Amino acid sequence: MSNRARPLSPHLQVYRPQLTSVTSIAHRISGLFLCTAAVGVALALLALANGEAGYALARDWLGSTPGKILVLAWIAAWVYHFLNGIRHLVWDTGRALDLGTAERWGWVVILSTPVVTALIAWSIWS
Amino acid sequence: MSATLDRFRTPLKRVRGLGSAKGGVHHWWWQRVTAVALVPLSLWFWWFCAAHAGADAAQWRAAVGDPLSAVLLISLLVCLFHHGQLGVQVIVEDYVHVRWLELSLIVATKFLAFAGAVGGSLAVVRIALGA
Numbered sequence: 001m002s003n004r005a006r007p008l009s010p011h012l013q014v015y016r017p018q019l020t021s022v023t024s025i026a027h028r029i030s031g032l033f034l035c036t037a038a039v040g041v042a043l044a045l046l047a048l049a050n051g052e053a054g055y056a057l058a059r060d061w062l063g064s065t066p067g068k069i070l071v072l073a074w075i076a077a078w079v080y081h082f083l084n085g086i087r088h089l090v091w092d093t094g095r096a097l098d099l100g101t102a103e104r105w106g107w108v109v110i111l112s113t114p115v116v117t118a119l120i121a122w123s124i125w126s
Numbered sequence: 127m128s129a130t131l132d133r134f135r136t137p138l139k140r141v142r143g144l145g146s147a148k149g150g151v152h153h154w155w156w157q158r159v160t161a162v163a164l165v166p167l168s169l170w171f172w173w174f175c176a177a178h179a180g181a182d183a184a185q186w187r188a189a190v191g192d193p194l195s196a197v198l199l200i201s202l203l204v205c206l207f208h209h210g211q212l213g214v215q216v217i218v219e220d221y222v223h224v225r226w227l228e229l230s231l232i233v234a235t236k237f238l239a240f241a242g243a244v245g246g247s248l249a250v251v252r253i254a255l256g257a
Contacts, residue, residue, distance in 0.1 A: 028217060035210045038239075042203060042246030048186055049249035055183035075172075082168050085161055092158060123176035 012069045019098070029083050030077040037074040068125075073122075076117045083109045083116070147219045153212060161207035167202045174198075187253050196254040203246040211239035 016022055044062070047054035061067050087105050090096050096105060147153070178189045189195055214235045222228040 013142045015207045028213075031210070031213045032217060035214060038210050039205075039242055041206070042249070045190065045203075045246050045249035045253070048183070048190060049252040052183050055186065069168070078168065078172075082165070086165065089158065089161060118175060120172050124179040 019055050019103045023087075023106045023109060024086055027081060027088070030081040030084075034074070034081055037078060039071075041073065042068045071124075072117075072121055076113065079116045079120070080109065080113045083112060133256055144149065147216070153215070157160045157212045158210065160205045160212070163201070165208060167205060170198055182246040190250060191254040191256065193254070196250050199250045200247045203243050203250070207243040207246075211235050214239075 009024075014076065017059060044058050047058035062071060087096075091102075139166055164191070174195065179185060181189065190199060214233050216237070218231045224231060
């Protein structure tokens with residue numbers, strides 16, 4: 001095999017967006033974003049451990065409009081990554097890999113993400 | 127004996143490209159293990175947040191300090207940060223092609239993830255012990 005300088009990584013520019021590729025890229029982006037949610041959970045717990053003042057700080061910050069938008073984005077990303085992650089775990093067993101099934105479950109993930117997100121958001125803020 | 131066996135080994139047994147990460151079964155496996163653990167832990171955490179939304183400081187501390195909740199929260203933190211840093215590592219390996227920068231970002235990610243998991247767990251332990 002010759003050692004031509006080949007591109008190593010997903011070459012995003014040359015592909016026509018497809019449901020399978022878009023859900024895959026969204027999995028990465030949501031995962032990256034969810035790292036900030038992990039930091040947020042750790043910081044909220046540290047604030048709570050710091051007594052009333054820490055609790056008040058976390059409550060005011062998370063209760064503000066930008067805070068609520070951030071929490072809603074965290075929930076949406078977490079739900080999407082969760083549902084699409086299950087799709088990935090099924091693929092890892094060698095099942096559901098044909099294009100039709102992959103796309104069908106992709107749609108299931110896309111359509112159920114807003115529903116589950118709304119359900120969680122409603123149970124937190126109602 | 128080994129000379130005989132070598133006749134049946136094609137050059138393909140030596141991985142040539144190696145890919146951008148230069149290895150990875152261990153990495154791949156632990157990404158799946160933490161993913162599987164995070165399925166029930168995420169569901170529990172969503173319920174936990176929804177159940178205690180709007181609670182005051184004392185109620186939250188009682189909820190977090192409950193032994194079962196404390197164990198689940200620490201498990202969540204460890205799996206979340208471990209899973210997250212494994213994922214970030216793959217993204218860095220795929221898109222950062224300057225070796226020193228790639229390595230620095232990966233090491234920095236691991237340090238931050240470790241700090242997050244330990245810091246968050248310490249907070250849970252402090253609350254659980256009433257400190």
